[in-house]
Amino acid sequence: MSFSIDHGETFGLLGPNGAGKTTSISMIAGLLRADAGEIVVAGKPITTSSVRGKAAIGLVPQELAIYPDLTARENLMFFGRLYGLSDLEDRVNEILGVIGLTDRARDLTKEFSGGMKRRLNIGIGLLHRPELLILDEPTVGVDPQSRNAILESVEALSSEGMAVLYTTHYMEEAERLCDRVAIIDEGEIRAEGTRRELVSLVGGKDRVTIAGSGNLAAAADVVRSMPDVAEASVSDHTIQILAADASRLLPDLLIGITGTGASITSVDVEEPNLEAVFLHLTGKALRD
Amino acid sequence: MGAASKIAAKDLRLRIRDRSVFILAVLVPLALALIFDAVFGSALEQGELSLEYGVVDEDHSDLSLIFLDTLRAIEGEGVLTLTVFDGRSEADAAVESGEMDAYFLVSEGLGAAVAQGGSGRIEVVGEVDAPTSTQIATSIAEQFGAGVATAQLSVSTSAAMLGAEPTEEQIAAWTEAAVAAERPFMFSDVSAATRQLDAPTYFAAGMAVFFLFFTVQFGVSGLLEEERQGTLSRLMSAPIGRMSVVAGKAILAFVIGIVATTILIVATRLLIGASWGAPWGVVMLVVAGVLCSIGIMGLVASAAKTPEGAGNMGAIVAVILGMLGGVFFPIGSGDDLLSKLQFITPHAWFMRGLGDLADGAEWTAALPATAALLVFAAVSSVVAVGLLRRRYRG
Numbered sequence: 001m002s003f004s005i006d007h008g009e010t011f012g013l014l015g016p017n018g019a020g021k022t023t024s025i026s027m028i029a030g031l032l033r034a035d036a037g038e039i040v041v042a043g044k045p046i047t048t049s050s051v052r053g054k055a056a057i058g059l060v061p062q063e064l065a066i067y068p069d070l071t072a073r074e075n076l077m078f079f080g081r082l083y084g085l086s087d088l089e090d091r092v093n094e095i096l097g098v099i100g101l102t103d104r105a106r107d108l109t110k111e112f113s114g115g116m117k118r119r120l121n122i123g124i125g126l127l128h129r130p131e132l133l134i135l136d137e138p139t140v141g142v143d144p145q146s147r148n149a150i151l152e153s154v155e156a157l158s159s160e161g162m163a164v165l166y167t168t169h170y171m172e173e174a175e176r177l178c179d180r181v182a183i184i185d186e187g188e189i190r191a192e193g194t195r196r197e198l199v200s201l202v203g204g205k206d207r208v209t210i211a212g213s214g215n216l217a218a219a220a221d222v223v224r225s226m227p228d229v230a231e232a233s234v235s236d237h238t239i240q241i242l243a244a245d246a247s248r249l250l251p252d253l254l255i256g257i258t259g260t261g262a263s264i265t266s267v268d269v270e271e272p273n274l275e276a277v278f279l280h281l282t283g284k285a286l287r288d
Numbered sequence: 289m290g291a292a293s294k295i296a297a298k299d300l301r302l303r304i305r306d307r308s309v310f311i312l313a314v315l316v317p318l319a320l321a322l323i324f325d326a327v328f329g330s331a332l333e334q335g336e337l338s339l340e341y342g343v344v345d346e347d348h349s350d351l352s353l354i355f356l357d358t359l360r361a362i363e364g365e366g367v368l369t370l371t372v373f374d375g376r377s378e379a380d381a382a383v384e385s386g387e388m389d390a391y392f393l394v395s396e397g398l399g400a401a402v403a404q405g406g407s408g409r410i411e412v413v414g415e416v417d418a419p420t421s422t423q424i425a426t427s428i429a430e431q432f433g434a435g436v437a438t439a440q441l442s443v444s445t446s447a448a449m450l451g452a453e454p455t456e457e458q459i460a461a462w463t464e465a466a467v468a469a470e471r472p473f474m475f476s477d478v479s480a481a482t483r484q485l486d487a488p489t490y491f492a493a494g495m496a497v498f499f500l501f502f503t504v505q506f507g508v509s510g511l512l513e514e515e516r517q518g519t520l521s522r523l524m525s526a527p528i529g530r531m532s533v534v535a536g537k538a539i540l541a542f543v544i545g546i547v548a549t550t551i552l553i554v555a556t557r558l559l560i561g562a563s564w565g566a567p568w569g570v571v572m573l574v575v576a577g578v579l580c581s582i583g584i585m586g587l588v589a590s591a592a593k594t595p596e597g598a599g600n601m602g603a604i605v606a607v608i609l610g611m612l613g614g615v616f617f618p619i620g621s622g623d624d625l626l627s628k629l630q631f632i633t634p635h636a637w638f639m640r641g642l643g644d645l646a647d648g649a650e651w652t653a654a655l656p657a658t659a660a661l662l663v664f665a666a667v668s669s670v671v672a673v674g675l676l677r678r679r680y681r682g
Contacts, residue, residue: 063518
């Protein structure tokens with residue numbers, strides 16, 4: 001596995017549960033010893049015993065990593081002291097504002113909602129102004145509102161020049177946030193690049209799913225003979241079609257199918273996405 | 289302030305907020321020490337040897353004077369107190385009033401009878417509620433009698449060998465030598481190993497060292513709590529030495545252990561009059577005891593998977609070591625297996641150290657026990673750190 005992340009870039013590690021995302025970032029954060037290879041962050045090598053290199057990294061673990069019997073301010077102050085921040089009070093106040101917890105700063109975090117705890121979890125990772133922020137599936141188990149707030153925060157951090165390493169098994173999060181994505185499975189990177197580059201790996205074809213009744217096999221034959229249609233197959237009363245620029249081709253497809261006497265009950269057009277890329281590369285779905 | 293101190297300060301704040309530390313570290317041991325002292329204190333005190341004997345010498349012979357000298361020699365060793373009465377009535381009154389445990393009556397004619405090869409009697413009159421003391425007095429008299437019999441044998445043997453009766457001076461000298469050789473009891477200087485604490489100090493010390501092993505768990509099991517609540521990964525990813533986290537937990541355990549034990553010492557001194565001995569000796573023992581408990585409970589925690597597991601295993605270890613170490617009831621100092629086995633526990637060494645400091649001994653008297661506790665601490669700590677390094681090496 002080899003990749004690099006530039007300043008201001010959000011790099012995604014996309015893979016299903018158990019693909020090796022958390023293990024990879026644990027090594028990058030100096031929690032686990034790598035069997036081989038080298039990890040360099042901000043020019044400093046990272047090992048489990050690194051001290052200076054770790055100062056450049058902000059880790060937001062997948063599990064909440066806060067003290068429930070300390071207040072939000074006390075949590076931030078404690079971790080700020082560990083990083084030796086000289087402007088600790090000011091920085092803590094600033095972060096409390098960023099994560100929207102200024103009004104609840106003196107409350108014990110065990111009294112917080114799940115979303116508030118998540119925001120504090122991220123705030124602690126940001127506290128020491130890291131050059132690389134590692135977020136390990138930060139939206140797992142988060143309500144939609146808090147999830148959106150977290151994604152907006154990540155976008156803002158990236159725009160401020162921070163390098164972000166973001167792991168997720170949510171394809172839509174990777175597509176929204178990440179400048180580049182590495183698709184990871186069984187501890188190996190299967191493909192890496194921008195969304196466009198990855199989509200091109202599956203030929204850039206749209207997927208059209210038409211459900212109906214009648215002689216769908218005959219309808220599929222008609223569709224298959226049309227120009228720009230790469231593939232058409234029938235299963236479970238649906239015709240699956242792979243075609244370039246499906247939106248333009250759709251009227252011809254519908255006319256051709258109904259012309260065979262088949263009737264259509266629904267039509268769905270999907271542009272190629274990372275889910276399709278993952279399926280293409282690994283033969284399994286992201287949520288498997 | 290180093291990273292370890294910052295972690296310890298954070299944990300201390302959490303522990304103060306969680307009031308259970310006060311309950312387990314101070315209130316429970318203090319309450320138990322008070323209860324044990326109230327319930328079992330008098331029973332423990334009865335175990336102390338303190339003999340009040342009288343003697344009535346109606347004979348006034350050389351032999352009766354030798355008997356008096358023998359009793360005075362034992363008195364000089366600090367175990368019995370001897371009072372010489374002029375007559376039986378006075379001695380009877382002292383025994384009946386409980387002032388004396390027993391008295392020896394040397395009847396008139398004893399010396400003359402023995403000198404002529406006959407027999408005489410030394411009577412022991414004991415107080416009915418002091419059977420043990422009376423039995424000891426009887427034994428003293430019997431042993432003296434055995435010595436006299438040996439002397440008589442020497443006299444008759446000498447007479448046969450010399451072909452002449454020995455002089456009175458020779459008879460007296462042989463008798464004295466025989467009695468000295470047959471000393472009824474050897475009240476040797478009480479060794480450090482057998483010295484006993486008084487009841488308040490015993491129970492206070494026992495509860496202090498017993499609960500110390502529970503108290504330090506607030507610190508040493510903190511590593512497992514960090515792991516469970518996910519904060520360990522955040523600490524490990526911070527720019528601090530890896531062992532700073534472990535050191536932070538050890539510092540907290542040390543602080544809580546020292547503070548809790550100090551409070552117990554002061555409180556039991558004020559409330560039940562526990563006498564802990566030379567302050568510097570007590571300081572040495574407490575510090576060594578705390579380090580030892582941290583090492584052993586750290587070893588337990590390093591082998592456990594969860595804080596609950598560490599707590600359960602720790603409790604088992606603490607109770608077994610405490611029972612074996614004699615924190616609830618004295619194990620004794622004989623040659624039996626249990627008496628020897630107790631010294632595989634730090635508890636027994638802690639109690640012994642305090643025993644060594646009893647009766648106004650210098651602080652240096654606690655050095656052997658302190659050294660033993662430090663050996664326990666060193667060995668257990670090295671193993672615990674080794675296990676933790678393996679566990680968190682990444």
